[in-house]
Amino acid sequence: MTTTARICSESVFLVSGGARGVTAQCVMKLAQSSQCKFILLGRSAISGQEPEWAQGCEDEAELKKRVMQVLIAQGEKPTPMGVQKVFNQIIGQREIQATLAAIRQAGSRVEYISVDITNKIELQQAISDITQRLGTITGIIHGAGNLADKLIEKKTERDFETVYAAKVQGLENLLSCIPINQLQHLVLFSSVAGFYGNAGQSDYALANEILNKSAHLIKQQHPDCHVVSINWGPWDSGMVTPELKRAFAQRNIAVIPLDVGAQMLVNELAEKNQNDAQVVIGSPITPAAAPANPKLSSYRIRRCLSLAANPFLHDYVTGDCPVLPATVAASWLINTCEQRYPGYRFRRLERFNVLEGIIFDESQPHEFVVDVQETAKLESGEIVSEVLIWSELHRDQVDVHYRGQITIAPPFGSLTSPSDPSPLPTYAGADLATTATSGQLLYPGILFQGRSFQGLQQVLNISPERITLHCIAPKLSAAQKGQFVVKTFDPYIADSVYQAIAVWMRQSHRGVGLPSEFELVEQFMSLTAGESYYLSVEIQSATETSIIANAIAHDIEGKIYFRFSNIKIVITQQLNRAFASSVGYIT
Template structure:
C-alpha cells in the first residue's frame, strides 16, 4: 500500500564530478538541468534519438549535451569515455509513452529505454563506487507513470518503465556506498515542479528509502508491505470448479508445477501447461533404470566417451538435467491425472504469441475457453551488475515480460476470471545479483494494476514470492540467504497459500508478498569518521499533531518528538542498523510556535565511532538566525547496533487484585493534570501511585501517517513515548500539586519498537524529588507478554508553581 511521507530533509554535500542526466525528450529534463545547475552541479545530458528523429532542446548555460546516434552498448561506452571528469551522480529520466493496453504494454522501444538504464548501471559501477568522493554518489531513476508507483494506473499508463525500481533497489544492495532511489512523478505536475521534486530526492538524507512517488498535488508517498490479517472464515470460497481451464506458463516443473498440483487436488480443473522442455517419447538408453544422480552422471560420461565427445562437466550436467526434467514433467502429468484433473503439456516459446495461439487452437476445442492464467515462467542469470550482459538481460526479462505479453495477445481476455502472476520479493525489495530479474518482476507488479483497471470483474494478483526451499534459487544465493537468516517458503505450504489467494475473500489483493523478505542494505562502516549536516524546514502546517500540544496558548514541539527527530535522523543514515540507545539527552531551547519561531534547522551528526556491529554518533539540532551564530535546541548521543540484544521480560502486574487509582485516564486530560489533545492521549488507567512511583496502563489507536507530519513513527514512536513521560506529570501533580516541564534524560534504551494499537504498561520509579525538580526511571513493557519496549533512566523535569496548561478543549483540533 502507499504510505504518506513528509518532505525530505536535505543533506549538505559538496558538488564534484559530473551529474549525468539521460534525456527523456521532455521539458522535465530541461527544467531538471536548470535546477541542478542552480545548485552547483556540473551537468552533462545524453540525448538519444526517438525513432528516426533527433531531439532539439535548449538547455541552460553550463549544461553540456551529447547527441548519441543510437543505443548500442559501444555508443554508450564511447560517450562515457569522452566525459571530462568522472560521473558522481547519474539521473535516468524515463520517457513517458503514449497510451497502452494489456496487450500492447510491452513496447520494444520502451524495453530499449529500460535496457539503457541497465547498461549505464553496468558501465558506471566503477565511477560511482570510487572511494575518493567527498560528495555522495547517486544513481537516481525517474518515471512519470501515475505518481503512485504504478498502483493507480488509469488503465492506459505505460508500465515497463516501472522496472527501473527493481534496478535501483537491487543496486542499493550491491552498492552500499551509493545513494540509490527511484522516483515516480504524476504526469500532472509541471516540469518545474517535477524538477524540484527530483532535486529534493537527490539530496534526501534518508538512505534507507529506495522508492518514492509524488501525486498530482505534490504529496509524497512510498510503497510498503502491510501485514494482512488471516481470514476468519473457516472455508475459503473461489470461483473455480471442474469446468475451469487454466493456461499455465512454466507449469511442467518446479514451484509452478507444485502449485498446479495443489489446484488439481482442490478443484480438479483442466490445465494447459506450457514449458521450454520438449517431451521425448522415450528416455535415452543410457539413462533407463538409473535413478541416482551420481549413477546418471556416470552413465552420461560413458555415453559421451562412446560418442567420441569429451565428457566435459557442463555437457554431463546438461544431459542429466534433460533427463531429470523429462521425468519431472511426466511425474507431474501423471499426478494430475490421479487427482481427477485433465492436463495437456506443450513445449513452446512463451515469447512467441503465434506459437501460443497454435496451442490454444489445438486444445480449446477439447477444453473449452481458458478461464484462468498462471504466468509462472521465469529464468535466472544471477551476476553482479558489472558482470551482466545484454544477453543476460534479454533472457531474464523476455521470458517474464514478453512472455506475459504473448499470452495476453493469444488469449480471449473477456473469458479470463483469474490472472495469477508469479512475481518475486526480488522485485519488491531488490536482490544482489538479480537486477534484471528484479526489473522484470516489478513490471509484472505494475501489470497487475493495469489489468485490474481494464478488467475489474477478473481476479488478478501478482504474488511476490519469497525464496522457496525447493525453488529457483542458485546454491550461492541460497547460502547467502541462509547466512542472513532469511525464511524460505516451505514447499508444502506455498501451494496452499496460492489456493487461498484465489479465494473470493482475497479478490481485492492485487499485489501480495508471500514468504520471507530478503537481506537489507548495510551501511558502510569501514570508512573514516564523518560529520553530516542535514537541513529541515519545520512548519506548523506540516505537523498537524502540534494542534494537540499547546503550552500557555502556543503549540510546542514535545521533547519526545525532538528525541525522535534526533534518533530517526541517525537511523536513516545507517541502514542495516537498529536504534538501541540514546544518552545524555539535553534540551537547550524548546521550539515554540508563537509566530516568531525559526523555520530552518540544521541537524549535525558527528560520528564518534563505527564498526560492523555498532555506530555511535553525537547529534545536535540548531536553528539558523540570519547571520548570527546558530541557536542550539537539542542534543543527544545515539548508539545503533547491527543486532539488538534480546529484550528483557518484566513481570506482569496482577491487575485482578488491583483497584486502579484512576480507572478512567481520560479524566487526567480534563482536570488540569495533563494538557495533551487526542493525538497524545495514551494514558488509559493509573493502576498505582505513591511516593515511590506509579504504574500506568497505556494504549493509543494510532494516527494517520499524514497527521504524524515530519516525525512518523518507525523505530521509535514519539507519540507513545510521550504517553510514558506523562507519568512524570501525573506524579508531580499528585505530590507537588503543580505542573512541570521536561529537562534532561540520562539514557534511553530501545529494545523493541513500541507499536500503536497494543496495550502496554509504564512503570515509573522515583529517583529524586525536590521542591524544584524530580527525576525517575521509566520502563514501557507489553501488557500481554511483558516484553520491554523501552527503558529510560533519570528522566528529569523542572517543577513550576506558576505554569498553567491550555486544556485540549480550548485548542482547535
C-alpha cells in the first residue's frame, strides 16, 4: 500500500468549477476539515461591488423586474433572454462571493481566477501568477463541466465540443500546467452517466468515462498520488427541479443531499481510500420505459456458451461435469425479455420447466437459441411472453432445454413488497443444529455449490414441514459472472432456494435431487451483494421421487425480496450417485 501526504493547512488545491454549485459545496466542506489553501477557477468574471439597484433584493421576480427597468432606462428593449442573462450574472456574482466568504470563514486562504480552462495559454499564465502568492500546488479537483442534453440524433458538433472540452481538454490543460509528479491529490468529478450511460447524454457520458479511465491510468503510473474519479449521481441542488425529482423517483434514482455529498468528498480523500481510483456515489441509472408497440412480436436470439467464458460454472459441478444452474437459465430468459424493452423490469416467471439441462461436457452443443413469443400486452403495461431455450446438436436432433412464461412491466415507482405473515423463527432445529448450523459446515459437507453460490450462513429452524436460514448474498466479480451479468433477477442469490431445500432433504433422509420446475417466481425488491436476508421454505409434499415446496426470501421484518411457489425437486438414484461424488457423502 502506497502512502500519500495528508491534507493540511499547507496543502494547495487548484479547483476548476469550484466557485459555484456542488464543487463549491465540496470545497467549503474540505476547508472546514483541513484549512488548506484553494485556487478556484471559473469562467465568470467578478467585479468589486454589485450594482446599487440590485443590492438587498433577494426576490427573483422583483430582481428581474429591476433588470427590466435598468435595460429600458439604458434605451434597450428587454427580452426574456436578455433579462435572464443579466439576472444570472448577478446571481453568479453572489454565489462566488458567498463561496469565497465561507472558505475564508473556515480558516482557509482562497483566491478566485476568472479563466477558461479550455484555453491552455491563458490558464498557464493565470496559474503561474497565483502560485507565487499561495505556494506550490499539491492537489487538483477538476469539477468543471458543461451540459448539452439532447437525443443523439439532435446533437451538433458544437454541443459535443462544449461538453467534451470542459471535461477532457480541461483535464489535459490542468495537467500540462501542473506536473503530475508534483501532485499529492487528484480528484476528478465524473458522473454516474459515464458509468451507466444515460439517454440524451451520450457526449457527457463519453467525457466522464474518459475521466474514469484516466484516473486508473494515472494511478497506475503514479501510485504515490491519491487519484480518484468520483462518479456522482444527481445532487439536490437548484438544477434539480421538483419535476425532475419526481422523474428520478419514478426511476428509483435518489438525489444526493448537499451536506452529505460534500462530506463524502472529504471522506474519499482519507488515507484509507487512497487506492480506490474510481468510486460510484449515486443510484444506478436505468432507462425510462418507452411505451411498447401494441403489436405482438416474436424474436430469436442465438448465443454461444463455453465453460471458459463463464468461470462461475466451476462452482456448480455435479459428478464430474459443470452444469448450468436452473436459476441462471431462468435469468438468461428474463434478461432476454428485458433487453427487448429497455426500462422494463422482471415481474413474474411462470411454469418454468427444466426439460434437458445444459451439461458442459464433450457432447455440449456450441450454440443455443432463445425463442420469445409475445402473447399479451396488457393495459397495465405488462408484456407477457412464452420463452424457451433449445439447441440443435445434429440436424435431425433438436433438444429443448428450458421453457417458461415471463412477464415484464414498466417501473411504476417502487413496487410494494408484501410481507411474510408468519413470524421469523429464532430457535434452532434439534438434529441439524448440532452438526451443521453454520455455513462452514454446510459447504461442502451437505451442499456441492462452490464459492460463487455460497450464501447460506446459518440454519435457524428445521422441522418436518419447514426450514429457515440466515443468508448473505454472494459477491461475484464481473469476470466470474461471465456471460450472465445480473440485471433485476440475481440467479446466484436465487440458487439459495434450492440449497435450502437440499439441506432439508438431507436432514429428512430424502436423498438429493435437482429442480425440475417452478410454478411461479415473483420479485418485489432487489438484494445486493453482501446484503443479509432470510430464507423460509415450507414443504408442501414429499415422496421418494420428488419434493414440492414454497420459498420466500425476506428481511428480518418479513418484507419479501422474491418468492418461489411450487418448486419441484426430482430425486433419482443417478443424481444421488453424482452428488455423492461431488460432496463426498453417500445417501
